[in-house]
Amino acid sequence: MANNDMIWAQLIHLGSNFWSDRDPRPSGWHTEYVDAQPTLRCEKPVWDGLIKHFAEVGINTVVIDLGEGVRYDSHPELAIEGTWSKADLAAELAKMRSMGLTPIPKMNFSTAHDAWLGEYGHMIATPTYYRVLADLIAEAIELFDNPALFHLGMDEENWQNQKHYSLSVIRQYDLWWHDFLYMVEQVEKGGARAWIWSDYVWEHPDMFFERMPKSVLQSNWYYGHEFNNEITGSRTYIDLEKHGFDQVPAGSNWSDPYNFEKTVHFCSEHVAPERLKGFLQTVWKPTVERRRHRHLEAADEVGIARRWFESR
Amino acid sequence: MGTNDMIWGYLVHLGYNMWSDRPVDRPNIGAQPHIRFDESLWNDMVPKMHDAGVNLVVIDLGEAVQYESHPEISVKGAWSRPRLREELGRLRDTGIEPIPKLNFSTAHDTWLGPYSRMISTDIYYEVCGDLIAEVSALFDKPRFFHLGYDEETAGHQRNYLYAVMRQHELWWHDFEFFRNTVESHGVRPWIWSDYAWNHPEEFFEKMSKSVLQSNWYYGDMFEEATDEREQVYVKTYDLLEGHGYDQVPTGSNWSNTVNFQRTVDYCRERIAPERLKGFLHAPWHPTLEAHRDAHLRAIEEIATAVRGW
Numbered sequence: 001m002a003n004n005d006m007i008w009a010q011l012i013h014l015g016s017n018f019w020s021d022r023d024p025r026p027s028g029w030h031t032e033y034v035d036a037q038p039t040l041r042c043e044k045p046v047w048d049g050l051i052k053h054f055a056e057v058g059i060n061t062v063v064i065d066l067g068e069g070v071r072y073d074s075h076p077e078l079a080i081e082g083t084w085s086k087a088d089l090a091a092e093l094a095k096m097r098s099m100g101l102t103p104i105p106k107m108n109f110s111t112a113h114d115a116w117l118g119e120y121g122h123m124i125a126t127p128t129y130y131r132v133l134a135d136l137i138a139e140a141i142e143l144f145d146n147p148a149l150f151h152l153g154m155d156e157e158n159w160q161n162q163k164h165y166s167l168s169v170i171r172q173y174d175l176w177w178h179d180f181l182y183m184v185e186q187v188e189k190g191g192a193r194a195w196i197w198s199d200y201v202w203e204h205p206d207m208f209f210e211r212m213p214k215s216v217l218q219s220n221w222y223y224g225h226e227f228n229n230e231i232t233g234s235r236t237y238i239d240l241e242k243h244g245f246d247q248v249p250a251g252s253n254w255s256d257p258y259n260f261e262k263t264v265h266f267c268s269e270h271v272a273p274e275r276l277k278g279f280l281q282t283v284w285k286p287t288v289e290r291r292r293h294r295h296l297e298a299a300d301e302v303g304i305a306r307r308w309f310e311s312r
Numbered sequence: 313m314g315t316n317d318m319i320w321g322y323l324v325h326l327g328y329n330m331w332s333d334r335p336v337d338r339p340n341i342g343a344q345p346h347i348r349f350d351e352s353l354w355n356d357m358v359p360k361m362h363d364a365g366v367n368l369v370v371i372d373l374g375e376a377v378q379y380e381s382h383p384e385i386s387v388k389g390a391w392s393r394p395r396l397r398e399e400l401g402r403l404r405d406t407g408i409e410p411i412p413k414l415n416f417s418t419a420h421d422t423w424l425g426p427y428s429r430m431i432s433t434d435i436y437y438e439v440c441g442d443l444i445a446e447v448s449a450l451f452d453k454p455r456f457f458h459l460g461y462d463e464e465t466a467g468h469q470r471n472y473l474y475a476v477m478r479q480h481e482l483w484w485h486d487f488e489f490f491r492n493t494v495e496s497h498g499v500r501p502w503i504w505s506d507y508a509w510n511h512p513e514e515f516f517e518k519m520s521k522s523v524l525q526s527n528w529y530y531g532d533m534f535e536e537a538t539d540e541r542e543q544v545y546v547k548t549y550d551l552l553e554g555h556g557y558d559q560v561p562t563g564s565n566w567s568n569t570v571n572f573q574r575t576v577d578y579c580r581e582r583i584a585p586e587r588l589k590g591f592l593h594a595p596w597h598p599t600l601e602a603h604r605d606a607h608l609r610a611i612e613e614i615a616t617a618v619r620g621w
Contacts, residue, residue, distance in 0.1 A: 027480055122433045125474060126426060159466035159477070166482035167432060170466065173334060175473035
């Protein structure tokens with residue numbers, strides 16, 4: 001694969017209602033920005049600055065976590081105060097493309113991250129839910145002018161990650177697969193390739209490798225400092241490679257400022273070039289002035305890692 | 313309070329789709345599309361219960377009634393409303409007071425069918441309200457309405473396809489909805505008290521005294537329990553008494569043959585007569601011939617306890 005085909009991506013949040021459906025501080029979760037809000041937390045000047053910076057440092061793909069950030073024609077009831085119109089987002093997508101950035105939609109349908117779905121988050125795996133999900137995927141694909149990829153999230157659907165929520169929902173056994181494959185079907189129907197976080201494999205390796213279609217692009221994620229076979233997060237890159245999955249390994253400056261660079265080093269060594277489709281940087285902070293520097297330093301890490309990768 | 317005023321209750325299952333929504337290794341735990349209730353066994357149980365001194369039967373209805381408001385949740389063989397009414401009349405004639413139970417814990421609501429995947433939505437509240445109203449009328453405004461509400465945890469749903477837990481303020485919001493709905497029909501709500509095990513402070517701060525409490529513990533060790541969790545389960549009887557709740561302590565022959573009598577002995581010593589409303593025996597076996605022995609032995613255990621009282 002030529003270097004130019006590699007994805008050098010950063011995840012940006014348009015919506016941010018992806019965690020708790022209540023203020024979780026009384027029950028002991030004090031991480032900032034994790035409680036859903038009725039007003040959009042995406043500041044346009046910060047967004048503009050980041051997009052410009054992404055292009056400057058060598059990022060070529062922007063994964064946009066949409067959530068409640070777009071006023072969907074099919075489900076306007078999901079919009080909150082400050083939600084962007086489709087026209088606003090379309091203009092941003094065009095601007096990104098003109099700067100050499102490929103925008104990719106992300107809608108996280110994990111029950112641990114679907115506070116943005118409002119009441120539909122209380123109707124998981126019902127006919128209503130499936131209809132809404134199909135509507136939204138189809139609409140996002142159209143809005144993004146038939147993107148090559150569509151990120152479905154689907155991470156952390158367990159109780160541990162929902163213990164501070166008002167409602168904790170977990171699809172298990174065949175139901176997780178039923179719903180996941182339904183989502184993949186909707187994405188592929190729109191001509192896009194489904195992309196997910198791979199952490200379901202951490203707890204369910206046998207089932208994952210038996211049932212996960214190779215057509216689904218995998219983003220395992222591991223944000224630590226050390227990389228070795230003893231650590232599930234880092235070993236999973238190797239396991240996915242052994243089973244022949246295409247990967248876009250994901251790093252972050254969430255807990256270690258050098259993680260992204262280390263992720264690139266480790267995966268360049270352990271994932272065959274034909275299956276290593278690129279890398280994804282994540283910050284997990286809203287697009288707000290107070291956290292602008294975190295996004296910038298994350299993007300800078302991508303630039304450093306890309307230069308290293310291409311100089312090998 | 314004399315023996316005659318005491319509740320000597322027995323929990324019987326008319327419906328049994330109260331656990332897993334998928335087949336699991338343990339028999340009868342997976343939901344079925346048909347009723348699981350052998351009338352031959354039931355018909356033998358009723359006179360034996362009467363003879364034993366049982367004066368109240370809590371009937372877990374679940375999917376086994378053709379509800380007028382929501383016929384879509386009944387399964388094949390579900391009793392018609394007249395059939396249920398007839399049986400309630402027969403029980404009353406025998407001197408046994410029938411009490412309805414619909415378990416609205418998400419760990420035990422497979423019987424709710426599609427609505428078990430719509431927890432805390434407008435539709436859910438409407439359906440649950442309809443069912444409580446209909447059942448209260450079917451039972452001719454019973455003294456109590458058992459809401460279940462036990463074991464709503466991820467651990468108790470680990471084998472299900474769909475696990476859902478109300479937590480923090482939402483648990484209480486929905487519980488208050490159920491309490492108010494039952495009380496609006498002039499009926500006293502009754503619940504399993506195990507939420508207190510893991511949330512004692514909020515339980516005793518928020519739980520209304522109007523709700524009849526059935527703590528339950530099925531082990532064979534009481535004062536002498538050394539296991540930390542068992543101590544919590546047993547001590548909950550004392551905590552409920554300390555906070556002034558009316559109680560119907562619940563025992564079972566699920567794990568051993570001594571629990572029910574020991575539950576009676578332990579609680580008689582510790583709960584003031586004015587708050588000790590009686591005892592409930594919960595065998596938890598389906599009302600099927602294959603489980604006849606367990607049911608008949610449970611009834612015998614009640615007889616022994618009543619004689620000793």
